[in-house]
Amino acid sequence: MIASLIMRRDVFQAIADPTRRAILSLLALNAMTPNAIAEHFDSSRQAISKHIKILSECQLVSQKQNGREIYYHFNPEKMKEVDMWMEQFRVQWESRFDQLDEILKQQNNKQL
Amino acid sequence: MIASLIMRRDVFQAIADPTRRAILSLLALNAMTPNAIAEHFDSSRQAISKHIKILSECQLVSQKQNGREIYYHFNPEKMKEVDMWMEQFRVQWESRFDQLDEILKQQNNKQL
DNA sequence: TATATAGGCAACCGTTTGATTGCGCAAATA
DNA sequence: TATTTGCGCAATCAAACGGTTGCCTATATA
Numbered sequence: 060m061i062a063s064l065i066m067r068r069d070v071f072q073a074i075a076d077p078t079r080r081a082i083l084s085l086l087a088l089n090a091m092t093p094n095a096i097a098e099h100f101d102s103s104r105q106a107i108s109k110h111i112k113i114l115s116e117c118q119l120v121s122q123k124q125n126g127r128e129i130y131y132h133f134n135p136e137k138m139k140e141v142d143m144w145m146e147q148f149r150v151q152w153e154s155r156f157d158q159l160d161e162i163l164k165q166q167n168n169k170q171l
Numbered sequence: 172m173i174a175s176l177i178m179r180r181d182v183f184q185a186i187a188d189p190t191r192r193a194i195l196s197l198l199a200l201n202a203m204t205p206n207a208i209a210e211h212f213d214s215s216r217q218a219i220s221k222h223i224k225i226l227s228e229c230q231l232v233s234q235k236q237n238g239r240e241i242y243y244h245f246n247p248e249k250m251k252e253v254d255m256w257m258e259q260f261r262v263q264w265e266s267r268f269d270q271l272d273e274i275l276k277q278q279n280n281k282q283l
Numbered sequence: 284t285a286t287a288t289a290g291g292c293a294a295c296c297g298t299t300t301g302a303t304t305g306c307g308c309a310a311a312t313a
Numbered sequence: 314t315a316t317t318t319g320c321g322c323a324a325t326c327a328a329a330c331g332g333t334t335g336c337c338t339a340t341a342t343a
Contacts, residue, residue, distance in 0.1 A: 075187035076331080080256070087260055093290060106332055108290070127289050127340040135263035142261070144192070145254055148199055151247035188301080205320060218302050220320070239310040239319050286343070292336085300329070305322105312317070 068117035070140050078102065079110045086120060086133035093129065180229035182252050190214065191222045198232055198245035205241065 074080055082096055097107040111131055114120045119138065120131045186192055194208055209219040223243055226232045231250065232243045 069187075069189070071189075071192065072187045075181075075184045077181075077183075078331090080183065084259060087263060094288090102331090103333065104290080105292095105334080108292095109331075112291085129290070133260070133263070135260055138257065138260045139264055141253070142257055145250065145257070147196060148245070148247055148250045149254070151199060151245070152251055190301090206318090214301090215303065216320080217304080217322095220322095221301075224321085241320070284343100286341100288341070289339085291338085293334105294336105295334085296332085298330080298332105300327100302326090302328105304325085306324100307322080308320090310317100310319080313315080 068113055070117050070119060070137055071144075073113055073117045073119055074141065076110065078107075079114060082107070082110055082114065083119060083133060083138075086131055087135075090123070090130040090132040093131070096131070180225055182229050182231060182249055183256075185225055185229045185231055186253065188222065190219075191226060194219070194222055194226065195231060195245060195250075198243055199247075202235070202242040202244040205243070208243070 074083070078100065081100070085091060085096060085099060093108050093111055094104060096111070097104040100107060111120065115122065115131075117137065119134055121134050123130045123132060186195070190212060193212070197203060197208060197211060205220050205223055206216060208223070209216040212219060223232065227234065227243075229249065230246055233246050235242045235244060
């Protein structure tokens with residue numbers, strides 16, 4: 060289908076929604092069925108299913124059918140993409156420690 | 172204003188847009204004016220300004236006025252929030268190494 | 284076999300998004 | 314001083330989003 064090729068959801072867009080983030084936090088602890096997930100929220104089962112569909116489309120979750128139940132599993136691989144994107148910024152908040160290192164070095168120099 | 176209290180943007184929603192992510196990548200390297208940023212994109216200057224406004228509202232960027240020019244700076248502090256949220260999932264992709272550790276341990280036991 | 288349960292799919296609807304256009308204002312330049 | 318430049322603000326619009334409702338199929342249970 061064209062949709063599966065073109066519409067391919069973005070991970071960043073998927074985690075933009077607070078409900079989807081909460082679902083991911085739940086699934087990271089253990090795999091769950093849509094109904095079990097929906098019990099944790101005020102929204103309807105269908106609303107949650109739509110969120111799950113979006114999470115599936117960008118491969119943040121995978122599914123395993125068991126009879127009429129479908130267990131959704133969190134897929135850490137995809138979340139890594141966010142982590143990798145963050146890498147470019149991590150240097151900046153680690154620079155604080157670098158600055159501290161610099162200060163300590165200078166103090167050592169003074170002591171010598 | 173009420174807007175500044177209630178509307179307070181979400182960092183996750185801010186980085187959902189690919190253009191905004193690209194802007195952040197640019198600003199992480201050096202502070203820039205809206206016009207300078209817009210030159211890197213096909214969109215109009217106003218479109219970019221709107222993105223900048225969203226990034227400002229969630230404090231992912233800060234501004235420093237210089238005459239009629241406004242330099243926008245990347246603020247790493249806010250990006251940390253995303254990094255902190257990711258922490259809960261990081262365990263999962265690091266578990267691969269744990270599994271490797273487990274295998275190595277068992278092999279050592281065999282050797283003993 | 285009849286009924287209840289799990290869960291996907293499609294249609295619909297109000298709100299939000301991202302982009303464009305036009306405008307106004309302050310700072311720089313002629 | 315007149316003009317250009319930098320940039321924010323407001324209005325407008327199509328597309329996307331998030332939710333609800335209704336329906337259908339398949340599996341489990343009475």
